[in-house]
Amino acid sequence: MPGTAAASSVVLRFEDGQIAALTANSKMTVSTYNYDQASGRGNMLLSLVSGGMRAISGLIARNSPRTVSYQAATATIGIRGTDVIIATTLGDVTVSVTD
Secondary structure, eight states, rough: OOOOOTTTOOOEEESSSSSEEEEOOOOOEEEEEEEEEETTTTEEEEEEEEEEEEOOOOOOHHHGGEEEEETTTTEEEESSSSSEEEEEETTTTEEEEOO
């Protein structure tokens, strides 16, 4: 489970070009990630356990958007090729779609 400590962050770049950036004091699980480079298709579920995350979708979302989801606390967010910010605070979930 990737995670960050205080005053740190991490940026993960997946094979399809998906980017997930975690803010300080965050934890995330890559629940599912399958990508077929030949077809540009696959599926992905990233689960934000705590903290904040910015995600910019890659080829999987562009080619098969219904197969990409983000989960945070009790919410599951389906992303259809976008730039999204997700934060959890004491069980509350905030989502901001940038693009």
